[in-house]
Amino acid sequence: MNHKKTKTMVQLALLTALIVMLAFVPYVGYIRIPVLAIQATTVHIPVIVGSILLGPKCGGFLGFVFGLTSLINNTTEPGITSFCFSPFVQIGDGLGGSPLALLVCFVPRIACGIVPHYVYTGLQKLSKKPEKSRKYTLLASGVAGSLTNTILVMSMIYFFFGHAYAAAKSIAFEAVLGVIMSVICINGTMEAIVAATIASAVAAAVIKTKVIE
Numbered sequence: 028m029n030h031k032k033t034k035t036m037v038q039l040a041l042l043t044a045l046i047v048m049l050a051f052v053p054y055v056g057y058i059r060i061p062v063l064a065i066q067a068t069t070v071h072i073p074v075i076v077g078s079i080l081l082g083p084k085c086g087g088f089l090g091f092v093f094g095l096t097s098l099i100n101n102t103t104e105p106g107i108t109s110f111c112f113s114p115f116v117q118i119g120d121g122l123g124g125s126p127l128a129l130l131v132c133f134v135p136r137i138a139c140g141i142v143p144h145y146v147y148t149g150l151q152k153l154s155k156k157p158e159k160s161r162k163y164t165l166l167a168s169g170v171a172g173s174l175t176n177t178i179l180v181m182s183m184i185y186f187f188f189g190h191a192y193a194a195a196k197s198i199a200f201e202a203v204l205g206v207i208m209s210v211i212c213i214n215g216t217m218e219a220i221v222a223a224t225i226a227s228a229v230a231a232a233v234i235k236t237k238v239i240e
Contacts, residue, residue, distance in 0.1 A: 039085050042077045043092050046070055050096035057100055067214055068176075070096060071139050075172040075226040078143040079165065080233055090140030094133035101132070107195045111184045122195055127187045135179035143172035143226075165230050169223030177215035181207045 049056030049070045056070040074093050078086025101109035102116060110116045110123025112132045117123040150164035151157045157164075184192055185207050193200040 035081060035085070039077065039081060039088070042073045042081075042089055045073045046089060046092050046096065049073070050093075050100065056096070067218060069218075069221065071136070071173060071176050071218075072222050072226050072229075074136070074140045075143045075169050075222055076229050076233075078140045078172060079147050079168055079226070079230045083141045083144045086140030086144055087137050088140070090137040091133060093139070094136035097136065098129070098132045108184075108192060110195070111188050111192065118195060120194075122191045125187070127183075131180060131183045131187060135176045135183065138179060139172050139176040142175045143168040146171040161234070162227065162231060165227035166223045168230075169226040170219045172226070173219040173222040174215055177211055177218060181211050181215075 046056075049072075056068060058067040058069075070093050074086060074089040077089040098113055101112040105113070105116045105118070107118060110118055110125070110128060112128055114124055114126050114128045116128075147164055147168040150167060151161070154160040154164065185203060189203050190200050193203045196206070198206065
């Protein structure tokens with residue numbers, strides 16, 4: 028039992044270090060897309076991997092680390108919508124400074140570390156041939172984790188900061204929902220494909236070698 032705990036802690040530490048590295052290497056973990064005024068991310072990939080392999084508690088912790096790096100990045104290098112992710116950022120005429128930004132920053136990322144585990148284990152239990160279907164359930168888990176993050180982030184921005192978001196982007200509030208949906212459909216789909224492909228390949232390799240037991 029102690030050996031298993033030690034191994035889990037080591038694996039968790041490695042994934043945590045990978046998240047931090049991705050987050051703070053420019054244009055690797057957070058990729059700014061000026062046209063959409065958002066950041067695409069790859070930081071959620073080790074979160075998804077950890078969720079699948081180490082379980083929801085470890086996945087939730089990794090998601091928290093993901094959220095923390097997002098808070099730091101948006102505070103130290105703010106963009107026009109960084110006030111949605113950091114209560115320490117204000118732009119324009121008093122936009123931002125709300126503690127609700129912490130919910131946007133952390134809740135979707137923690138959920139991103141929990142959902143993949145339950146999608147994977149649930150689909151594996153439902154499958155009549157779990158070994159043969161594993162690659163598909165891993166892909167589905169990766170997609171679920173990535174979309175959980177994107178959909179929750181953008182939905183919370185709409186409900187918490189809709190008017191401020193519109194002001195920051197110089198658009199009418201009535202247009203915000205369309206922008207939000209575009210980000211989910213375009214950016215969210217791209218992130219989900221990349222995350223599912225990489226995370227499923229890594230998880231499958233680890234499972235095959237029985238490093239995780």
